[in-house]
Structures are given as structure tokens and as C-alpha cells.
Amino acid sequence: MSAVSLTPESSAPDRWWRHRAVQRFLRHRLALIGLAMILVLGAACIFGPMLLPFDDLFIDLRARFAPPLTGAHWFGTDPLGRDLAARLFMAGRISLLVGFMAMLTSTVIGSVVGVIAGYRGGLVGMVLMRFVDAILSFPSLFLLLALAAFIKPSPAMITIIIAVTSWTEIARIVEAEVRSLRDRDFVLAARMLGLSRRSIMVHELLPNVAGPIIVAATLTVARAILLEAYVSFLGYGIQPPVPSWGNMLNGAQQYLANAPWLAIVPGVAITMAVTAFNFIGDGLRDALDVRSELD
Amino acid sequence: MVHYLGGRLWQSIVLLLLVSVIGFALLHLAPGGPLSQFTLTPGMTQAQMTHLAAQMGLDRPLPIQYLDWLWHLLQGDWGRSYRDNRPVAQVIFGHLGATLLLMVSGMAISLSIGVYVGIKSAINRGSFFDYMTTVGSMIALSIPTFWFGLIAIYLFSVKLGWLPAGNMYTIGNGSLLDYARHLILPASVLGLVDVATWSRYMRTATLEVIHQDFVRTARAKGLSHGRILRRHVIGNALLPMVTLAGMQLPAMLGGALVAETVFTWPGMGRLFRDSLGYSDYPVVMGLLMFSAILVLVGSLVTDLLAAVIDPRIRLG
Numbered sequence: 001m002s003a004v005s006l007t008p009e010s011s012a013p014d015r016w017w018r019h020r021a022v023q024r025f026l027r028h029r030l031a032l033i034g035l036a037m038i039l040v041l042g043a044a045c046i047f048g049p050m051l052l053p054f055d056d057l058f059i060d061l062r063a064r065f066a067p068p069l070t071g072a073h074w075f076g077t078d079p080l081g082r083d084l085a086a087r088l089f090m091a092g093r094i095s096l097l098v099g100f101m102a103m104l105t106s107t108v109i110g111s112v113v114g115v116i117a118g119y120r121g122g123l124v125g126m127v128l129m130r131f132v133d134a135i136l137s138f139p140s141l142f143l144l145l146a147l148a149a150f151i152k153p154s155p156a157m158i159t160i161i162i163a164v165t166s167w168t169e170i171a172r173i174v175e176a177e178v179r180s181l182r183d184r185d186f187v188l189a190a191r192m193l194g195l196s197r198r199s200i201m202v203h204e205l206l207p208n209v210a211g212p213i214i215v216a217a218t219l220t221v222a223r224a225i226l227l228e229a230y231v232s233f234l235g236y237g238i239q240p241p242v243p244s245w246g247n248m249l250n251g252a253q254q255y256l257a258n259a260p261w262l263a264i265v266p267g268v269a270i271t272m273a274v275t276a277f278n279f280i281g282d283g284l285r286d287a288l289d290v291r292s293e294l295d
Numbered sequence: 296m297v298h299y300l301g302g303r304l305w306q307s308i309v310l311l312l313l314v315s316v317i318g319f320a321l322l323h324l325a326p327g328g329p330l331s332q333f334t335l336t337p338g339m340t341q342a343q344m345t346h347l348a349a350q351m352g353l354d355r356p357l358p359i360q361y362l363d364w365l366w367h368l369l370q371g372d373w374g375r376s377y378r379d380n381r382p383v384a385q386v387i388f389g390h391l392g393a394t395l396l397l398m399v400s401g402m403a404i405s406l407s408i409g410v411y412v413g414i415k416s417a418i419n420r421g422s423f424f425d426y427m428t429t430v431g432s433m434i435a436l437s438i439p440t441f442w443f444g445l446i447a448i449y450l451f452s453v454k455l456g457w458l459p460a461g462n463m464y465t466i467g468n469g470s471l472l473d474y475a476r477h478l479i480l481p482a483s484v485l486g487l488v489d490v491a492t493w494s495r496y497m498r499t500a501t502l503e504v505i506h507q508d509f510v511r512t513a514r515a516k517g518l519s520h521g522r523i524l525r526r527h528v529i530g531n532a533l534l535p536m537v538t539l540a541g542m543q544l545p546a547m548l549g550g551a552l553v554a555e556t557v558f559t560w561p562g563m564g565r566l567f568r569d570s571l572g573y574s575d576y577p578v579v580m581g582l583l584m585f586s587a588i589l590v591l592v593g594s595l596v597t598d599l600l601a602a603v604i605d606p607r608i609r610l611g
Contacts, residue, residue, distance in 0.1 A: 030430065030433075130309060130310065130313055131313060133310055133313075134310055134313035134314045134316075134317055134587075135317065136545065137310060137314055137545065137587040137590045137591055138314070138317075138545070138583060138586065138587045138590075139545045139546075139548045139549035139552065139586050139590070140545070140549060141549045141552060141553065142549070142552065142567060142582065142583055142586055143583065145567065145568075145571060146321060146571075146579055146580075146583055147321075149571045149574075149579070150321075222437065226437075226439055229439050229441075229442075230439060230441055230553060233441055234556065234568060234571075236571065249441075249442065249445070252445065253445060253448075253557070256445065256448060256449050256453055257453045260449050260453075263442070263445045263446065263449065264446070267439065267442035267445070267446065270439055270442065271434075271437055271438050271439065271442070274437035274438075274439075275433065275434050275437035278433050278436060278437050279433065282433065
């Protein structure tokens with residue numbers, strides 16, 4: 001039983017890595033590069049801080065603004081003489097976690113709303129989807145910043161706020177898919193068997209839209225990392241001394257002339273992480289055979 | 296056409312009402328609600344707060360307050376800025392021009408490059424150029440706009456000293472050339488980040504048109520490759536771009552706002568950031584509502600434009 005409705009190959013034992021979708025993903029060069037990038041970044045963020053000789057909060061004013069590769073400071077130091085490498089990896093833990101949790105939250109909300117709106121249709125569906133349209137009319141950054149400014153930000157709060165502004169796109173995708181499946185024979189059969197509405201939505205429809213959901217979820221991680229970075233860059237996201245890739249860039253602009261590495265290092269990390277998730281998303285789209293207006 | 300126009304207009308009005316409900320809810324979500332500015336006043340007693348609430352009509356039921364707020368909103372009374380007590384609508388309109396200038400310039404850049412790249416990679420499908428632009432566009436989509444802006448400032452202002460690092464004009468100069476020099480960097484950053492979106496859409500649209508029957512007919516008639524492309528393919532592939540421009544509006548506005556904060560461009564994004572810093576909630580709310588209205592009106596206009604150009608939309 002696979003989560004994605006692909007005809008299982010009848011050949012011999014059904015190992016998951018022989019699955020057509022997995023095989024196709026493994027042939028997708030960009031997706032593999034993305035996967036490798038994420039594994040390297042993830043490993044660096046998890047194990048890096050244990051291996052480095054510096055603590056991310058250790059202040060050494062004599063070593064302020066050390067450029068990269070001075071002594072044991074691989075990426076240099078910041079205006080307080082803190083080791084940038086240690087801060088980058090600790091920040092990565094937060095930024096990646098926020099991105100991942102925001103993806104989980106928004107995927108759950110978006111899928112639930114999308115499935116209900118798509119299957120129920122009628123007034124319920126219309127009200128839900130117009131609500132989604134209305135939220136999508138606000139530039140998401142404005143909405144995000146306004147919410148972050150109203151609510152005292154903590155990493156958990158930022159995660160929720162990002163999810164609140166990101167679930168709508170997933171809802172839109174799921175709704176369209178479910179609406180196209182609603183009158184298919186297998187759904188009619190389930191209805192005639194007397195299955196409850198909830199059972200049809202959860203057991204019949206949801207597994208069949210798993211592909212688009214997985215793809216959208218992967219791209220949402222990328223988006224969430226970008227959003228966190230921007231909000232924290234402006235000072236309304238993750239608050240120091242807890243480091244995040246975004247708030248590491250917070251003071252970088254004023255030191256641009258003399259200490260450009262303060263801007264370059266965290267920015268490269270963000271771009272790498274976001275690129276990686278976009279590559280993986282692209283590979284998943286091909287592997288799971290998800291149509292989109294782009295391809 | 297009239298039928299289509301009516302339906303589309305009705306849809307926009309419903310959306311606008313929903314947008315206003317969300318805006319109103321946000322206003323009341325703000326800590327302390329609309330009264331928050333007074334909680335900071337020293338010596339403010341609870342009795343005075345209650346009195347003030349009654350005076351401002353905040354003790355009425357929420358639906359009544361909403362209707363009242365909406366009524367004033369429709370009349371252009373968006374409240375007053377906490378910072379300088381100027382009417383919110385006036386403050387916002389003062390910053391609208393700069394944002395529109397930046398948005399339009401950025402869009403001109405991204406659209407022209409994106410359309411060119413999209414067509415070229417579609418007719419050379421599977422080539423090295425196609426592959427590189429596909430990969431390149433995905434990386435470009437992944438670069439945070441604000442960081443790209445920082446790097447551009449570092450390279451072109453700090454290191455090379457070619458272009459100014461921020462603002463819209465030099466105080467005391469303000470010639471057209473001076474404006475242009477200030478515009479180049481933010482507009483390019485904004486435009487280049489968006490190239491990817493357009494080139495990918497354009498590539499898909501071109502590929503779709505190339506496989507249509509009328510293109511085969513044109514080829515069968517013996518028309519040259521370039522002529523088919525110019526006369527039959529490009530025009531048809533550009534059609535869906537009009538609708539897409541409407542769909543991209545929130546993202547483009549968002550991008551302009553981000554670029555503004557990095558380049559200290561005196562537009563709505565800059566105003567939004569400053570207003571957040573001052574806890575100037577009326578302006579923040581006004582900007583939220585105004586940008587949503589801008590997006591709705593923009594997508595309405597692009598949809599109507601698409602319907603005028605393409606009869607399939609209004610009839611189908």
C-alpha cells in the first residue's frame with residue numbers, strides 16, 4: 001500500500017526503493033544535489049557546534065571583526081568577537097527547525113481546509129475558498145510582519161505566524177485536486193458503500209492527493225526559511241541572543257563596508273538551504289508525476 | 296463581455312468585504328486594540344480608559360463597530376497616524392508613487408529578460424541553454440531578495456562606487472539623471488529575482504503554442520522558422536502572461552516592499568517598516584488594507600485586459 005496512487009509493479013518482492021517514484025527521484029540529478037546539500041547542512045548544524053572550539057555566545061572583544069580564516073575562526077567573527085561559524089550552525093538549527101515545523105503546521109491546516117472545501121463544495125467550499133483568496137490578497141510579508149509585531153515573538157510563535165500566512169497556497173492546491181476527484185467512480189463507490197463523509201475524505205481522497213501535498217510541503221519549507229530570514233532580518237522574528245540566519249543578517253548592513261563576511265556567510269547558508277528544498281521539490285514533482293502549470 | 300465583467304466585479308466586491316473583515320479582526324488583535332497608544336500615556340487611569348473607549352465608540356458591539364469602521368473606510372477616513380497625526384490615507388498616498396515606480400521598473404526588467412529567456416529555452420528545449428536557465432532560475436528563486444540587495448550594495452556601491460547605496464535622490468540635486476542612478480540598483484535587484492518566474496511561465500506557454508495545429512499549418516505552408524515564431528507563436532504565448540501578471544501582483548508588491556527596506560527607498564514598504572517601529576498601528580493597518588485593495592484591483596484589471604485580448608476567456 002503506497003501513499004501515492006501509482007500502479008505497483010508486479011515484479012517480485014515490493015521493496016520501497018524499487019518503487020517507480022523512488023527510482024525516478026533517484027534519477028533526478030538536481031533533486032539528489034538538493035538532498036546532499038540538505039544532509040551536509042543538517043549534519044553541520046547538528047554536529048558542528050560540538051566540534052568547534054568556540055561557543056556561539058562566547059564574547060571575545062579582542063577578536064572583533066576578525067575576517068574569515070583568521071586562526072581558528074573559519075568564517076571570522078562578529079562585532080562582539082563571537083565566532084561566526086559557531087553562530088551559523090546554532091542559527092541553522094533554529095532556522096531549519098522553524099522552517100520544518102512551519103511546513104508541518106501549514107500542511108496540516110492547508111490539507112484539512114482543502115479536502116473539506118473540495119469535497120463538500122457548495123456553500124461550505126465557497127466560503128472557505130473565498131476566505132483563502134482574501135488572505136492571499138495581502139502580501140504575505142506584510143501580514144507576517146504585522147502579526148509578528150503584535151505578538152511577542154518566540155521561535156514557536158514565529159513558526160505559528162509563518163504557518164498562518166503559508167497554509168493558503170496548500171489549501172488552494174488540495175482543493176483543486178480533490179474537486180477533480182470528487183465525482184470519480186471510486187469515490188462514488190465508497191459513498192454507495194455507506195462510508196461516512198469523514199472516512200471518504202481521510203481514507204479515499206487524502207491518499208490520492210498525497211503527491212501534490214508532498215511537493216507543496218517541500219516548497220513550503222523553502223518559503224518558510226525565506227520568510228523567517230526576512231522577518232528576523234528586520235528584527236521582528238527570532239530575538240537575540242538566540243541566533244537565526246535571519247537575525248545574523250540584522251546588523252550586517254551597517255558593517256557592509258568593513259566586514260562584508262557578516263552579510264555573505266549567513267546569506268549563502270539561507271540560499272543553499274532554500275535552493276536545496278526547491279531542487280528536492282522539483283525532483284518530487286517529476287517523481288510523483290504532479291502536474292503543475294509550470295511544466 | 297458584460298456578463299463576464301459583472302461576474303468578475305461581483306467576485307472582487309465579495310473578496311474586498313472579506314479582506315476588510317480580516318483587516319478589522321487584525322486591528323482588534325493588536326495588543327490593547329485601537330486604544331493601545333493610550334496605554335503608554337503615564338497616569339492614565341482605568342476610568343479614563345473606559346471613558347475614552349466610550350467616546351471612540353469601542354464599547355459598542357463588534358459588528359456595529361465593524362460597519363462604522365467600514366463606512367469611514369469607504370469615505371476615505373482611514374484614521375490618523377499616531378506619529379504625526381496626519382490622515383492615514385494621505386500618508387499612504389504620499390508613498391504610493393515611489394513604490395509604483397520601483398515595481399514598474401522592476402517588472403519591465405524581469406518581464407523583458409524573462410520572456411526572452413523563456414522563448415529561447417522553449418525553442419531550444421533540452422539544450423545546454425535550456426538546462427542552465429532552468430537550474431539558474433531555480434537558484435534565483437531561492438535567493439532572499441533582501442540579501443541579494445545587500446550584496447548588490449556591497450559590490451556596486453561599496454566596492455566599485457558606481458551607484459548610490461540607497462534613497463531615491465540626492466538632496467539638493469533631484470535631476471532626472473539622479474533619480475535614474477538611484478533607481479538602477481533596487482530595480483535591477485527586484486527585476487532579476489523575478490526573471491525566473493516569468494521565464495518558466497513563458498517557456499511553458501511557448502511550448503504549448505508550438506504544438507498547436509495552426510503552427511503546424513504555418514510550417515506546412517512553408518513559412519520560415521523566424522516568421523512562424525514572430526507572427527504566430529510569440530503573440531499567442533504572451534496571452535497567458537497578462538493573467539499571470541495579475542496572479543503575480545501580491546508577490547511583486549511584496550518584493551518591492553522588501554527591496555525598499557534594504558535600499559531605504561521612500562515607498563510603502565519603507566513606510567510599513569517605520570510604522571512598525573513606531574507602533575503606528577493605524578498606518579500599519581491602512582497599508583495592509585491598501586495593499587490588498589491594490590492587489591485586488593490589479594488582478595481585476597489584468598483579468599479584464601486578458602478578456603479583451605482573448606475572446607476565449609470571456610466566451611469560454
